[in-house]
Amino acid sequence: xxxxxxxxxxxxxxxxxxxxxxxxxxxxxxxxxxxxxxxxxxxxxxxxxxxxxxxxxxxxxxxxxxxxxxxxxxxxxxxxxxxxxxxxxxxxxxxxxxxxxxxxxxxxxxxxxxxxxxxxxxxxxxxxxxxxxxxxxxxxxxxxxxxxxxxxxxxxxxxxxxxxx
Amino acid sequence: xxxxxxxxxxxxxxxxxxxxxxxxxxxxxxxxxxxxxxxxxxxxxxxxxxxxxxxxxxxxxxxxxxxxxxxxxxxxxxxxxxxxxxxxxxxxxxxxxxxxxxxxxxxxxxxxxxxxxxxxxxxxxxxxxxxxxxxxxxxxxxxxxxxxxxxxxxxxxxxxxxxxxxxxxxxxxxxxxxxxxxxxxxxxxxxxxxxxxxxxxxxxxxxxxxxxxxxxxxxxxxxxxxxxxxxxxxxxxxxxxxxxxxxxxxxxxxxxxxxxxxxxxxxxxxxxxxxxxxxxxxxxxxxxxxxxxxxxxxxxxxxxxxxxxxxxxxxxxxxxxxxxxxxxxxxxxxxxxxxxxxxxxxxxxxxxxxxxxxxxxxxxxxxxxxxxxxxxxxxxxxxxxxxxxxxxxxxxxxxxxxxxxxxxxxxxxxxxxxxxxxxxxxxxxxxxxxxxxxxxxxxxxxxxxxxxxxxxxxxxxxxxxxxxxx
Numbered sequence: 001x002x003x004x005x006x007x008x009x010x011x012x013x014x015x016x017x018x019x020x021x022x023x024x025x026x027x028x029x030x031x032x033x034x035x036x037x038x039x040x041x042x043x044x045x046x047x048x049x050x051x052x053x054x055x056x057x058x059x060x061x062x063x064x065x066x067x068x069x070x071x072x073x074x075x076x077x078x079x080x081x082x083x084x085x086x087x088x089x090x091x092x093x094x095x096x097x098x099x100x101x102x103x104x105x106x107x108x109x110x111x112x113x114x115x116x117x118x119x120x121x122x123x124x125x126x127x128x129x130x131x132x133x134x135x136x137x138x139x140x141x142x143x144x145x146x147x148x149x150x151x152x153x154x155x156x157x158x159x160x161x162x163x164x165x
Numbered sequence: 166x167x168x169x170x171x172x173x174x175x176x177x178x179x180x181x182x183x184x185x186x187x188x189x190x191x192x193x194x195x196x197x198x199x200x201x202x203x204x205x206x207x208x209x210x211x212x213x214x215x216x217x218x219x220x221x222x223x224x225x226x227x228x229x230x231x232x233x234x235x236x237x238x239x240x241x242x243x244x245x246x247x248x249x250x251x252x253x254x255x256x257x258x259x260x261x262x263x264x265x266x267x268x269x270x271x272x273x274x275x276x277x278x279x280x281x282x283x284x285x286x287x288x289x290x291x292x293x294x295x296x297x298x299x300x301x302x303x304x305x306x307x308x309x310x311x312x313x314x315x316x317x318x319x320x321x322x323x324x325x326x327x328x329x330x331x332x333x334x335x336x337x338x339x340x341x342x343x344x345x346x347x348x349x350x351x352x353x354x355x356x357x358x359x360x361x362x363x364x365x366x367x368x369x370x371x372x373x374x375x376x377x378x379x380x381x382x383x384x385x386x387x388x389x390x391x392x393x394x395x396x397x398x399x400x401x402x403x404x405x406x407x408x409x410x411x412x413x414x415x416x417x418x419x420x421x422x423x424x425x426x427x428x429x430x431x432x433x434x435x436x437x438x439x440x441x442x443x444x445x446x447x448x449x450x451x452x453x454x455x456x457x458x459x460x461x462x463x464x465x466x467x468x469x470x471x472x473x474x475x476x477x478x479x480x481x482x483x484x485x486x487x488x489x490x491x492x493x494x495x496x497x498x499x500x501x502x503x504x505x506x507x508x509x510x511x512x513x514x515x516x517x518x519x520x521x522x523x524x525x526x527x528x529x530x531x532x533x534x535x536x537x538x539x540x541x542x543x544x545x546x547x548x549x550x551x552x553x554x555x556x557x558x559x560x561x562x563x564x565x566x567x568x569x570x571x572x573x574x575x576x577x578x579x580x581x582x583x584x585x586x587x588x589x590x591x592x593x594x595x596x597x598x599x600x601x602x603x604x605x606x607x608x609x610x611x612x613x614x615x616x617x618x619x620x621x622x623x624x625x626x627x628x629x630x631x632x633x634x635x
Contacts, residue, residue, distance in 0.1 A: 142594055142595065142598035143598070145595075145598040145599050145600065146598070146599070146600040150331070150335050150599060151331075151332050151335050151336065154328045154329070154331035154332045154335065154595075155328070155329075155332050157324075157325075157328035157331075157595070158283060158288075158325055158328040158329040158332070159283055160328075161276075161280065161325070161484050161485065161486050162322060162324040162325045162328055162486075162591065163322045163324055163325075163371075163486040163488075163489045163591075164322050164323045164324050164363065164370045164371055164489075164543065164544070164590065164591060164592075165223060165224075165371065165489065165492060165542045165543070165544055165545075165591070
């Protein structure tokens with residue numbers, strides 16, 4: 001695969017970032033993980049990834065960040081067509097009611113993970129979101145059968161007018 | 166699959182080799198071959214090279230084939246506006262007309278039915294019901310899966326059937342102990358059964374269409390029921406034997422597995438209408454010999470009925486796999502000029518066939534078709550071999566007893582018996598992607614099925630098919 005699909009983590013606390021990266025280890029081989037400490041850095045990383053012809057499949061974003069907060073960042077990203085397709089997950093304990101509603105309505109938020117999370121719970125969300133992402137955006141689903149939800153991928157292939165040749 | 170405009174180094178090299186292949190016959194004089202035959206050889210070369218190396222999608226090569234033939238070989242083309250002693254140019258309508266060849270329309274009908282079946286989950290629900298009698302013994306579950314897969318892939322694409330069956334077997338595999346060979350047996354049973362099942366009916370898989378299309382240009386029409394009568398008994402035997410091979414190679418350790426496919430038949434008005442149309446169409450197809458209405462004519466029924474009721478709407482029409490129809494049409498079209506320019510005959514007569522017995526020729530064509538389609542697209546393998554077989558039969562070079570239909574059938578069937586590698590067929594690629602096996606497992610089992618297929622094709626060609634054809 002020349003074209004890579006990245007997972008981006010936006011998180012300012014080092015321990016939390018390390019924990020997330022560690023819990024996502026099994027995805028690294030298929031989906032390289034990039035990290036950013038604040039909103040501006042996140043934008044730079046996304047630009048860099050997109051400029052090099054790759055994609056951002058999933059953004060795991062903290063809410064309370066130095067500078068622009070997570071929800072506002074996610075809303076801003078909707079302006080970039082390629083980033084608008086990325087699956088967006090808030091990983092936070094501190095987003096209030098209103099912020100969360102805002103994220104759902106304006107940033108097309110796909111999931112909310114409350115801290116603290118468990119490794120299994122995180123993996124489940126990542127698998128589910130990335131499965132939806134590749135079904136919507138990738139032509140060839142076979143490379144993802146082993147890491148993502150293979151049943152759902154098979155069903156998507158079934159509905160996709162696959163032919164023999 | 167990159168487009169022509171941003172080709173990689175490898176693609177560029179393949180394109181250049183193709184162009185050289187195209188130019189060579191223009192530059193050198195081949196004794197015994199007409200001028201038009203030289204041009205047909207050029208087109209054959211570029212098509213064969215593009216189809217084999219795939220610098221562009223295979224259907225794009227088919228489109229190129231039709232274009233080149235219309236440009237250079239048709240009566241309206243630039244090279245042969247007048248008939249001459251050694252070539253009577255074909256009208257361009259012959260070449261583009263392949264797109265409406267009856268077998269293409271039959272396939273269109275098949276696509277539309279399959280699309281509607283998937284939309285209303287008919288394929289899944291049929292699977293659920295049909296699997297019930299096979300119990301919970303792993304051996305019989307595998308048999309059940311293979312029978313159902315083969316049955317469905319006889320009417321739907323092998324690939325779509327495989328994808329659907331994966332949703333059935335993946336949960337079973339997930340519940341099975343990691344070291345149990347049953348996992349490999351299960352994962353291989355589906356693509357194998359789908360590849361084999363596609364042989365059973367004319368619409369099962371595109372190589373069948375190539376064979377039937379090529380024969381139709383020779384004035385031989387194969388009815389749906391004729392094909393089934395010829396092919397289905399072979400499918401049954403190869404399928405059962407493959408089941409034994411898989412059980413023997415991957416002996417299940419588990420003694421009991423549970424299938425839990427939930428769901429129920431949809432019962433809304435649209436779904437009921439789809440079941441009705443599906444039932445009527447298939448029934449009319451498999452009874453063609455009784456009522457005599459051609460299967461391509463019947464195929465228009467689901468196309469019109471599903472469009473009129475809006476079940477097949479504009480979006481779904483656009484999403485039909487039109488490229489497969491172009492692929493097959495290009496193949497039939499190539500056969501037309503290989504015949505009419507005398508190219509195929511020239512290739513054939515360069516070898517003294519009469520020294521070979523017909524059993525040798527059957528084995529040789531079957532073996533070449535199986536080997537080729539292990540590496541190339543099955544449709545392409547059939548497309549490249551069929552014109553040679555047609556000439557071999559029509560020129561009489563192979564002597565008495567070399568039936569045109571028989572050898573075409575050998576090629577068409579054999580093209581579907583290749584399943585040694587993940588690249589051999591799309592169903593194989595899907596099975597491999599699940600990660601339940603290594604390539605060597607597929608290669609070993611696929612080799613065994615290939616050898617078995619070769620033997621069965623030879624036996625059928627010697628004893629059964631002549632019985633039906635004469």
